Amino acid sequence: MPVGAKRKIVRIDEEKCNGCGLCIPNCAEGALKIIDGKARLVSEVYCDGLGACLGHCPMDAITVIKREAEDFNEEAVKEHLEADSKEQTKAMDEYLSRNIKDIINQYPKVGKILERYNIGCTSCSLGSCLFKDIIEIHNLAPDVEVELMYEIEKELFPGKDIKKRAPKAKAIQAQGEIKYSPPIKKLVDEHVLIKRLIALIDPLCEYINKSKEVDSQLVLDCVDFIRNYADKYHHMKEEDVLFKQTGEGLDIIKVMLEDHTTGRNHIKQVIEGAEKKNKQQIVEHIQGYKELLTQHIKKEDEILYPWIDRGLSTADVGRLYEEFNQKDATLPGDFEKKYEDLVAKVEGILKKWR
Amino acid sequence: MEEFCGCPGSKMQDFRGKEEAADDSGKPEGGGLASDSQSHKRASQLKQWPIQLHLISPMAPYYQKADVLLSADCVAYAAGDFHKDYLKGKSIAIACPKLDEGQEVYSEKVQSLIDDAKINTLTVMTMQVPCCAGLVSIAQQGASSAKRKIPIKSIVVSLQGEVLSEEWVN
Ligand SMILES: [Fe+2]
Ligand SMILES: [Fe+2]
Numbered sequence: 001m002p003v004g005a006k007r008k009i010v011r012i013d014e015e016k017c018n019g020c021g022l023c024i025p026n027c028a029e030g031a032l033k034i035i036d037g038k039a040r041l042v043s044e045v046y047c048d049g050l051g052a053c054l055g056h057c058p059m060d061a062i063t064v065i066k067r068e069a070e071d072f073n074e075e076a077v078k079e080h081l082e083a084d085s086k087e088q089t090k091a092m093d094e095y096l097s098r099n100i101k102d103i104i105n106q107y108p109k110v111g112k113i114l115e116r117y118n119i120g121c122t123s124c125s126l127g128s129c130l131f132k133d134i135i136e137i138h139n140l141a142p143d144v145e146v147e148l149m150y151e152i153e154k155e156l157f158p159g160k161d162i163k164k165r166a167p168k169a170k171a172i173q174a175q176g177e178i179k180y181s182p183p184i185k186k187l188v189d190e191h192v193l194i195k196r197l198i199a200l201i202d203p204l205c206e207y208i209n210k211s212k213e214v215d216s217q218l219v220l221d222c223v224d225f226i227r228n229y230a231d232k233y234h235h236m237k238e239e240d241v242l243f244k245q246t247g248e249g250l251d252i253i254k255v256m257l258e259d260h261t262t263g264r265n266h267i268k269q270v271i272e273g274a275e276k277k278n279k280q281q282i283v284e285h286i287q288g289y290k291e292l293l294t295q296h297i298k299k300e301d302e303i304l305y306p307w308i309d310r311g312l313s314t315a316d317v318g319r320l321y322e323e324f325n326q327k328d329a330t331l332p333g334d335f336e337k338k339y340e341d342l343v344a345k346v347e348g349i350l351k352k353w354r
Numbered sequence: 355m356e357e358f359c360g361c362p363g364s365k366m367q368d369f370r371g372k373e374e375a376a377d378d379s380g381k382p383e384g385g386g387l388a389s390d391s392q393s394h395k396r397a398s399q400l401k402q403w404p405i406q407l408h409l410i411s412p413m414a415p416y417y418q419k420a421d422v423l424l425s426a427d428c429v430a431y432a433a434g435d436f437h438k439d440y441l442k443g444k445s446i447a448i449a450c451p452k453l454d455e456g457q458e459v460y461s462e463k464v465q466s467l468i469d470d471a472k473i474n475t476l477t478v479m480t481m482q483v484p485c486c487a488g489l490v491s492i493a494q495q496g497a498s499s500a501k502r503k504i505p506i507k508s509i510v511v512s513l514q515g516e517v518l519s520e521e522w523v524n
Contacts, residue, residue, distance in 0.1 A: 180522075181505060314507060319474065321505050
């Protein structure tokens with residue numbers, strides 16, 4: 001190795017260094033690295049001997065000394081920095097393709113960061129989504145995405161000099177009211193009637209609890225709506241058409257399908273309760289259904305549907321719309337009207353009782 | 355020999371499937387010849403003839419179940435990448451809602467495209483000038499009298515070819 005003349009260069013006292021890494025981001029040349037728990041000079045040619053790293057060492061382990069060393073080489077630094085940033089991008093990309101739950105298990109603080117951005121991965125029961133899917137699905141504003149990724153990257157690579165990255169280019173930026181394509185809009189509109197029925201569940205429970213004998217007919221009317229409108233008419237379009245389009249293997253879809261199944265089980269219990277005139281059983285499970293569906297619809301309207309919509313081509317939109325229409329055509333013409341009337345009827349009964 | 359008595363300019367022709375291989379708007383992959391990418395001509399995405407809304411027949415094979423683009427005449431001149439970004443993969447009809455005559459037929463043609471050709475979607479491209487919006491109304495009128503329902507999208511282009519808005523209108 002060629003050794004140049006005597007010049008200024010940093011010296012790290014191995015005894016004193018505790019490997020905290022605070023010096024690393026302060027070396028603009030990327031000359032320092034934590035190796036085996038100690039800060040080390042990667043190469044003499046990267047160190048300009050200015051000592052910008054000095055003041056950041058809490059252990060006073062770094063000093064600038066004068067000794068024979070290879071000359072500082074700006075070209076080499078440039079190459080080194082470029083290679084370093086490429087390596088960092090690669091390392092981060094690798095995390096992006098990993099399961100978010102694994103990342104959170106390893107770095108619990110990442111879960112906390114996501115929570116602060118209203119992304120509830122920590123509380124998700126299934127949650128084997130990939131990190132990159134989560135970022136994509138939530139469609140954050142570009143500046144918010146940059147901040148979030150920056151915070152997480154710092155957490156994943158402690159002691160690394162992390163720079164903010166440009167956000168991924170998005171076709172359409174979410175702003176204000178969500179605009180849905182016609183087939184997706186159809187599903188969102190169906191949610192509106194379902195939500196109207198869900199809003200009746202609390203008064204219904206009150207009514208059941210306060211009346212001497214259970215009004216089984218009223219409960220069964222609600223069950224009729226839930227089974228035929230919410231489940232058959234609406235969920236079947238999701239399950240047979242929409243989720244087939246996205247692929248059912250996706251975790252977010254698995255969560256939705258699991259919700260549908262849980263809902264069906266609640267309703268089975270409600271029917272059993274109505275038959276046995278068991279107030280407690282009815283109330284417990286119809287409340288369970290209410291809570292489940294409220295969250296479920298919110299997830300679909302605000303996260304799942306807009307995400308699916310962003311991935312649809314014009315031709316996809318046409319195909320989905322046609323398939324939805326074909327599904328609906330298998331039902332009697334007055335189907336929608338019938339269930340709108342049913343909701344209005346239940347609304348009327350409960351209002352009158354109050 | 356095929357007998358054709360009408361104007362040869364409006365004789366129906368279907369170019370789909372022709373030169374699909376050369377239909378690559380990108381540069382040649384990898385070690386392509388340098389001269390090749392320099393002289394690379396962008397292939398036309400037009401797969402049919404005729405295109406004027408009066409002249410087209412909804413019965414033509416290229417409209418069946420197609421994604422159709424209904425474009426105002428001026429759009430193709432304003433939008434720099436009209437072929438690559440909007441015409442590609444679609445069948446087209448063009449019209450001018452300001453100057454064309456006999457526009458009553460237009461909404462009937464749209465209706466026939468929806469009901470008879472059973473088109474998948476209709477995308478209406480217009481210029482930002484107010485009178486051009488008439489083409490969207492024509493499309494909506496045709497759609498509302500059709501028995502089938504399909505998604506209709508409206509794309510408005512500025513005089514400089516920028517997309518000002520792109521939204522579903524039904
Ligand atoms: Fe659902
Ligand atoms: Fe739903």
